[in-house]
Amino acid sequence: MTLHDIIHVLIINWKTIIKLTIGTGLVICVYLFFISPKTYTAPVTILPPAESDQMSGLGSLLSGANVGDFLTGKLAPGNSQLFMEILKSRTAAEYVIRKNNLLEYYTADNIDEASKELRENLNLDLSKEGIIRLSVNISTNPLPMIFSDEDSIKQLSSNVSNSYVEALDKINREKVSYRAKRAREFIEQQLTLTKTELDSAEIRLMRFQKMNKTISLPEQLTSAIESAAKLKAEIVNTEIEIGLLEPNLRPDNQVLVALRKKLSELQKEYKKFDIGADDYLVAFSEAPELGMELAKLLREVKIQNEVYLLLQQQYYKEKIQENRDVPTIDILDEAIPPLKKESPRVVFSTIIGSIFAFLLVSLFFVAKEKKLTVFNIDKKV
Numbered sequence: 001m002t003l004h005d006i007i008h009v010l011i012i013n014w015k016t017i018i019k020l021t022i023g024t025g026l027v028i029c030v031y032l033f034f035i036s037p038k039t040y041t042a043p044v045t046i047l048p049p050a051e052s053d054q055m056s057g058l059g060s061l062l063s064g065a066n067v068g069d070f071l072t073g074k075l076a077p078g079n080s081q082l083f084m085e086i087l088k089s090r091t092a093a094e095y096v097i098r099k100n101n102l103l104e105y106y107t108a109d110n111i112d113e114a115s116k117e118l119r120e121n122l123n124l125d126l127s128k129e130g131i132i133r134l135s136v137n138i139s140t141n142p143l144p145m146i147f148s149d150e151d152s153i154k155q156l157s158s159n160v161s162n163s164y165v166e167a168l169d170k171i172n173r174e175k176v177s178y179r180a181k182r183a184r185e186f187i188e189q190q191l192t193l194t195k196t197e198l199d200s201a202e203i204r205l206m207r208f209q210k211m212n213k214t215i216s217l218p219e220q221l222t223s224a225i226e227s228a229a230k231l232k233a234e235i236v237n238t239e240i241e242i243g244l245l246e247p248n249l250r251p252d253n254q255v256l257v258a259l260r261k262k263l264s265e266l267q268k269e270y271k272k273f274d275i276g277a278d279d280y281l282v283a284f285s286e287a288p289e290l291g292m293e294l295a296k297l298l299r300e301v302k303i304q305n306e307v308y309l310l311l312q313q314q315y316y317k318e319k320i321q322e323n324r325d326v327p328t329i330d331i332l333d334e335a336i337p338p339l340k341k342e343s344p345r346v347v348f349s350t351i352i353g354s355i356f357a358f359l360l361v362s363l364f365f366v367a368k369e370k371k372l373t374v375f376n377i378d379k380k381v
């Protein structure tokens with residue numbers, strides 16, 4: 001058939017086509033307005049972690065950050081993408097279900113089925129600025145004007161969205177607390193060992209001074225001891241960082257490679273105190289015999305004391321971090337009960353449905369006319 005023939009068919013049957021199109025549109029409109037379940041969403045907006053918290057572990061360690069910050073998550077506590085994955089998790093869904101008693105809403109046999117359905121209704125959007133927009137589709141029963149309380153559904157939609165933020169905060173705080181606990185336990189072991197070594201060094205120094213009637217050291221040697229102690233403390237701190245990171249990273253990881261290089265350089269600097277160098281006015285090997293022995297004992301005490309103070313500060317820092325109960329999630333816009341439904345969009349859906357109905361009815365008459373034309377031609381032949 002030509003385009004002229006198609007237009008001719010439509011003109012002939014236009015009244016029937018219009019009637020069927022309008023009738024279909026009315027049926028769609030009535031169904032959507034009175035029968036179809038209504039869906040409500042209450043979006044909540046979550047801000048990304050603070051810029052100071054988004055530094056990567058590599059950048060932080062190379063810039064001099066301590067190992068406790070790395071382990072407790074202050075350097076990278078979870079960027080927005082990690083927050084997205086937490087929100088998608090079964091753990092977060094189960095928290096929301098228990099919080100809002102959604103087993104009854106979903107009429108599910110168990111929490112696993114309800115969790116699966118809830119995650120299917122979860123809407124997440126991540127902007128390029130790292131802002132997360134979260135909402136959950138909460139629907140009424142069919143014939144909502146009769147079988148559902150729309151106000152309670154609106155309230156439930158906001159409660160569910162806000163509960164997801166609570167779940168995210170709870171999981172994130174547990175993650176930070178667990179990392180802090182790991183760091184605290186490791187540092188606690190080092191602290192006990194260092195305290196034992198410090199006590200032993202102090203006893204040896206006390207006995208030596210008592211036996212030799214206390215020997216004073218040159219001011220230059222005393223200064224060298226203090227410098228050596230600080231350098232040794234930094235070596236021990238670097239060794240602790242390597243010890244904490246090695247079980248969790250590949251041997252060729254850039255963080256470990258950088259730390260090992262830093263440790264090697266520190267050890268080279270420390271050896272200069274023992275062998276003598278132009279950089280230092282007095283090396284330990286150049287001191288008189290008794291003075292050299294006293295210098296070694298004083299150096300050991302000073303080193304252990306510096307390390308002990310460093311570990312003690314870090315220990316209490318991690319202990320506080322482990323037990324703190326401060327929200328880790330910043331909310332830009334809290335979810336509130338929506339004023340309008342998300343779906344169905346009655347007018348839009350009715351127009352689209354009517355257009356499809358018009359096309360289908362038109363296609364039917366064109367096909368019918370084509371079939372009659374072919375039949376007549378075959379009959380004449």
